[in-house]
Amino acid sequence: MTVQTSTVQPSTRPKRTRLRRALLYFKRNPSLGIGLFMLIALIVFTIVGLFQVDPLKGYAGAVRGSQPPSAKYIFGTDGQGRDLYTVAVLGTWVTLEIGFIAAAVGMGLGVFLGFSSAYFGGWVDNILRWVIDVFMTIPGFLILIVLAALLGGRVSTEGTGLIIALFLWAGPARVVRSQVLSLRERQFVQMAKLNGLNDMRIIFEELFPNLLPFLGAQLISAVMGAVYSSAGLSILGLGNLREPQLGTMLYFMTTQGAVVRGMWWWVAVPVVLLCWLFVMLYLISSGMDELANPRLRRRQ
Amino acid sequence: MKLKGFWGFFGRRFLLFILVVWSAVTINFIVPRLAPGNPIRQAIITRYGLTADQSVVNSLVIYYEGYFGLNDPLYVQYFRFLKNTFSGDLGFSITAYPRYVSDMILEKILWTLQLVLPATLIASVIGSLLGAIFAFPRIPKAINLVVPLLILFSAIPAFLAAIALIYVFAYKLDLFPLVGAYDPTFVPHIIPISQWASLPNYLHGPTFQQILKHSILPIAALAVVQLGGWALGMRGMMVTIQGEDYMTFAEAKGLTDGRMFSYTVRNALLPQITGFGLALSGALMGGILVESIFGYPGIGGLINGAIAAKDYPVIYANSLILITMLAGVTFVLDLIYPLIDPRISYSEK
Amino acid sequence: MSDRNIALSVKNLVVQYYTDDGRINAVNGVSFDLMEGERLGLVGESGCGKSTMALALMRMIKPPGKILSGEAWIQNFNLYELNYEDMRMARAHMIGMIPQGAMNSLVPVLRIKDQIMDTIQDHKLGMSKEQMLERACEALESVGLSRRVANMYPHELSGGMKQRVCAAIGLAMKPKVIIADEPTSALDVITQRQVMETIGKLQDQTKASIIMITHDMGLMAQFVDRVAVMYAGKLAEVSTVKDAFTNPLHPYTKLLISTLPVLSRKGVFVSIPGMAPSFLELPAGCPFHPRCPSAMDICTEKMPEQITTSEGRLVSCHLYQA
Numbered sequence: 001m002t003v004q005t006s007t008v009q010p011s012t013r014p015k016r017t018r019l020r021r022a023l024l025y026f027k028r029n030p031s032l033g034i035g036l037f038m039l040i041a042l043i044v045f046t047i048v049g050l051f052q053v054d055p056l057k058g059y060a061g062a063v064r065g066s067q068p069p070s071a072k073y074i075f076g077t078d079g080q081g082r083d084l085y086t087v088a089v090l091g092t093w094v095t096l097e098i099g100f101i102a103a104a105v106g107m108g109l110g111v112f113l114g115f116s117s118a119y120f121g122g123w124v125d126n127i128l129r130w131v132i133d134v135f136m137t138i139p140g141f142l143i144l145i146v147l148a149a150l151l152g153g154r155v156s157t158e159g160t161g162l163i164i165a166l167f168l169w170a171g172p173a174r175v176v177r178s179q180v181l182s183l184r185e186r187q188f189v190q191m192a193k194l195n196g197l198n199d200m201r202i203i204f205e206e207l208f209p210n211l212l213p214f215l216g217a218q219l220i221s222a223v224m225g226a227v228y229s230s231a232g233l234s235i236l237g238l239g240n241l242r243e244p245q246l247g248t249m250l251y252f253m254t255t256q257g258a259v260v261r262g263m264w265w266w267v268a269v270p271v272v273l274l275c276w277l278f279v280m281l282y283l284i285s286s287g288m289d290e291l292a293n294p295r296l297r298r299r300q
Numbered sequence: 301m302k303l304k305g306f307w308g309f310f311g312r313r314f315l316l317f318i319l320v321v322w323s324a325v326t327i328n329f330i331v332p333r334l335a336p337g338n339p340i341r342q343a344i345i346t347r348y349g350l351t352a353d354q355s356v357v358n359s360l361v362i363y364y365e366g367y368f369g370l371n372d373p374l375y376v377q378y379f380r381f382l383k384n385t386f387s388g389d390l391g392f393s394i395t396a397y398p399r400y401v402s403d404m405i406l407e408k409i410l411w412t413l414q415l416v417l418p419a420t421l422i423a424s425v426i427g428s429l430l431g432a433i434f435a436f437p438r439i440p441k442a443i444n445l446v447v448p449l450l451i452l453f454s455a456i457p458a459f460l461a462a463i464a465l466i467y468v469f470a471y472k473l474d475l476f477p478l479v480g481a482y483d484p485t486f487v488p489h490i491i492p493i494s495q496w497a498s499l500p501n502y503l504h505g506p507t508f509q510q511i512l513k514h515s516i517l518p519i520a521a522l523a524v525v526q527l528g529g530w531a532l533g534m535r536g537m538m539v540t541i542q543g544e545d546y547m548t549f550a551e552a553k554g555l556t557d558g559r560m561f562s563y564t565v566r567n568a569l570l571p572q573i574t575g576f577g578l579a580l581s582g583a584l585m586g587g588i589l590v591e592s593i594f595g596y597p598g599i600g601g602l603i604n605g606a607i608a609a610k611d612y613p614v615i616y617a618n619s620l621i622l623i624t625m626l627a628g629v630t631f632v633l634d635l636i637y638p639l640i641d642p643r644i645s646y647s648e649k
Numbered sequence: 650m651s652d653r654n655i656a657l658s659v660k661n662l663v664v665q666y667y668t669d670d671g672r673i674n675a676v677n678g679v680s681f682d683l684m685e686g687e688r689l690g691l692v693g694e695s696g697c698g699k700s701t702m703a704l705a706l707m708r709m710i711k712p713p714g715k716i717l718s719g720e721a722w723i724q725n726f727n728l729y730e731l732n733y734e735d736m737r738m739a740r741a742h743m744i745g746m747i748p749q750g751a752m753n754s755l756v757p758v759l760r761i762k763d764q765i766m767d768t769i770q771d772h773k774l775g776m777s778k779e780q781m782l783e784r785a786c787e788a789l790e791s792v793g794l795s796r797r798v799a800n801m802y803p804h805e806l807s808g809g810m811k812q813r814v815c816a817a818i819g820l821a822m823k824p825k826v827i828i829a830d831e832p833t834s835a836l837d838v839i840t841q842r843q844v845m846e847t848i849g850k851l852q853d854q855t856k857a858s859i860i861m862i863t864h865d866m867g868l869m870a871q872f873v874d875r876v877a878v879m880y881a882g883k884l885a886e887v888s889t890v891k892d893a894f895t896n897p898l899h900p901y902t903k904l905l906i907s908t909l910p911v912l913s914r915k916g917v918f919v920s921i922p923g924m925a926p927s928f929l930e931l932p933a934g935c936p937f938h939p940r941c942p943s944a945m946d947i948c949t950e951k952m953p954e955q956i957t958t959s960e961g962r963l964v965s966c967h968l969y970q971a
């Protein structure tokens with residue numbers, strides 16, 4: 001290290017426009033930037049696709065099977081006669097839909113239970129804490145398999161989402177509980193309490209703005225978990241096998257030997273799209289995590 | 301002094317373990333009762349049809365009606381279920397009658413562990429090593445280019461990695477077999493462990509070779525997706541440690557970079573152990589799916605087959621045993637961690 | 650005082666942090682001399698840059714901070730011109746640190762003896778393992794701890810013992826200059842006093858100089874020879890303890906002294922009017938002028954130079970400019 005003996009520069013505070021600040025922020029938090037970019041790309045792909053595809057071609061037997069990509073079928077067709085471009089455009093969102101249903105229900109439940117636990121305290125809190133601990137220790141996927149196996153092929157997209165939600169609430173509940181408890185100790189809440197205001201209302205009003213990025217991150221990672229579960233169930237043949245979902249594609253692709261038949265496009269479409277989804281969700285979630293509690297400022 | 305509060309800690313953890321197992325059992329008791337009809341009887345009839353040997357069907361139906369005691373009041377059924385489960389009686393398989401479910405699982409679980417454990421061990425060692433290297437002082441910044449790759453790996457589920465690996469290494473390059481645990485024509489050496497179950501003889505050279513050859517791709521799929529998590533976790537922990545007061549003081553003591561690095565690694569490595577339970581659980585879930593993609597004869601293959609055949613007892617029992625196993629691992633890790641890490645004591649919290 | 654030799658001479662030290670909202674000069678042109686065997690106290694409001702200065706003197710400022718300019722001479726070395734390896738050797742050997750260590754300054758996974766012996770080993774004194782162990786035990790005994798402590802882990806020690814261990818480690822290499830950043834702030838009053846006495850005794854034995862950062866003016870008055878008063882990254886005044894307490898020059902020092910509790914004004918809390926300054930919005934001219942009771946027109950325009958009075962006191966204030 002050498003030290004310049006230059007004259008002392010006065011501290012400056014450059015003015016920055018909002019856009020530049022946002023761009024600068026993405027530079028420091030590239031996960032969020034890239035994740036959102038992937039999301040926008042997916043939306044554009046879907047919108048463009050919606051003008052071009054006929055939803056019916058996403059079902060088995062709608063077109064000629066086992067066709068490699070061509071001008072007519074740009075992503076090719078699978079062994080059962082689905083147009084893979086149609087599946088890509090529609091199925092990606094069906095897959096995400098399950099994820100969002102599960103995550104939203106799970107989060108709602110989690111926020112409610114976490115808040116109740118902290119609010120009521122006492123034995124309610126004690127019991128809920130144990131329940132949360134138990135649910136966090138049980139690998140939900142194993143129970144999901146049992147549930148789905150019993151319900152057989154009778155589960156709809158929404159139903160799958162709801163079942164998955166049963167195992168997504170514990171994490172958010174634990175976070176919300178500890179956040180409420182710590183907010184409660186903060187000065188402004190204590191002050192408000194002294195002033196005779198209802199502390200829980202304050203916490204509620206303070207909590208959610210404060211927790212929003214955090215809950216956002218949790219929500220997205222819950223979506224990720226749900227997409228994983230639903231794809232996993234599909235692979236085991238426990239998903240909804242009629243609808244053109246990505247997981248369903250995986251199931252047929254593996255059970256019908258797409259690999260050994262050399263039908264690379266059939267392999268590639270669901271795998272690439274699912275990878276896209278997982279990476280996108282992962283990046284957005286960890287980007288929002290960073291937004292919620294920034295690490296110490298890094299270099300410059 | 302170290303053991304202060306041990307029994308309280310032990311008690312709480314053990315209670316959690318018991319509660320987890322009990323919840324799993326209870327869920328397994330409730331769920332079939334919520335499903336419409338009598339799924340067991342249904343499954344038995346579907347499996348054997350009306351044409352099959354009716355004596356088998358009848359004995360199964362009678363056995364299971366006894367086992368579940370479907371005509372007794374619910375609480376009687378429930379306690380009988382608990383008693384049976386905790387005494388280790390998980391019932392007969394429907395499709396492989398008269399094999400015991402527990403025998404089938406015992407036989408398969410070794411295959412699964414043989415994928416999951418090496419994968420987790422390899423990933424944790426290599427990943428932690430990578431993570432530590434990232435935090436080495438004055439490392440060339442170029443190494444940071446590896447980070448996006450690791451992030452990519454840690455976001456992708458093992459079953460997708462498995463498909464990609466099969467396509468490239470088994471189909472395109474033809475370096476590894478596509479499916480199974482042995483070549484189709486190979487007759488493995490096996491050691492019977494009971495009338496209905498047997499294990500491969502690892503000491504028999506050709507058998508071992510076959511197993512190894514067929515295990516490499518699934519292990520790779522399970523390991524590669526964990527690698528990023530371990531590496532990023534270790535790097536994060538290294539950075540946290542580097543910001544601790546004691547590292548500032550260590551630097552003020554005039555220690556060498558190498559010594560500072562070893563201090564950081566020692567402090568960062570121990571908390572990684574706590575990640576082991578979670579990683580194992582993730583790898584096991586991933587393993588179930590990877591096995592069904594590779595047609596591998598472990599727990600995943602068993603579950604897959606049981607699902608196709610609607611062999612519910614096998615599915616329940618698998619879920620129950622895996623949950624118990626994982627909860628047990630978590631319990632043991634929780635218990636021994638404070639012994640390993642002088643920073644943590646039992647009396648905390 | 651000037652008949653003694655200079656142990657450390659700091660010239661025009663500037664340390665800058667890059668933050669989201671701009672750059673701040675947390676240490677902004679600090680110059681002073683520290684005499685051999687002297688005890689210098691450094692006081693100032695929270696956030697005025699004391700710890701930053703301490704780290705800068707160890708050359709341990711980390712990004713986003715940077716030492717922009719300055720010199721720090723010990724004997725005839727400028728610390729900022731040493732190469733990386735020499736600077737490392739200089740730490741603990743020439744300039745040592747006693748951290749605010751009660752809670753978290755000892756490596757939790759290593760025994761105390763290893764933490765001391767590593768320091769000795771990395772300074773290449775060519776000692777055998779037994780000699781190093783002996784030296785480590787001596788260091789512990791010198792701070793009034795038993796040799797048994799050597800085999801313990803930090804979590805087995807009380808706060809006061811930890812702080813003694815930190816002192817033992819910081820002084821084990823007998824540095825010429827010791828920097829102690831609030832070394833006793835986490836301890837109870839009795840333990841505080843004992844630890845300070847220990848540090849003072851060791852310092853006397855090794856004839857080291859010490860820069861002591863603290864918020865405790867009482868401790869300061871008893872322990873140090875001179876007081877340096879810091880305000881917004883600059884030294885407002887450096888005077889002997891007696892002068893600073895009985896005849897402060899800088900208006901900020903005056904206010905600081907007047908806020909000390911006095912028994913005759915029991916029950917009255919006095920504080921300095923106005924807000925502690927934000928580095929991002931420092932006023933033009935003297936940074937203290939918005940809160941200064943004797944502010945003049947020139948104070949809003951021009952930063953006062955640091956001058957040395959005839960008694961050898963340093964002060965930066967327009968009241969005393971020639």
Ligand SMILES: Nc1ncnc2c1ncn2[C@@H]1O[C@H](COP(=O)(O)OP(=O)(O)OP(=O)(O)O)[C@@H](O)[C@H]1O
Pocket residue numbers: 666667668675693694695696697698699700701702712713714928
């Ligand atoms: N790593 C950092 N990054 C950015 N700014 C920093 C950093 N460390 C310190 N600062 C800023 O530099 C200024 C001086 O901080 P410093 O820690 O030196 O104060 P201090 O006088 O030691 O305060 P205290 O008495 O509370 O210990 C503060 O305004 C602080 O916000």
Ligand SMILES: [Mg+2]
Pocket residue numbers: 699700701830
């Ligand atoms: Mg400080």
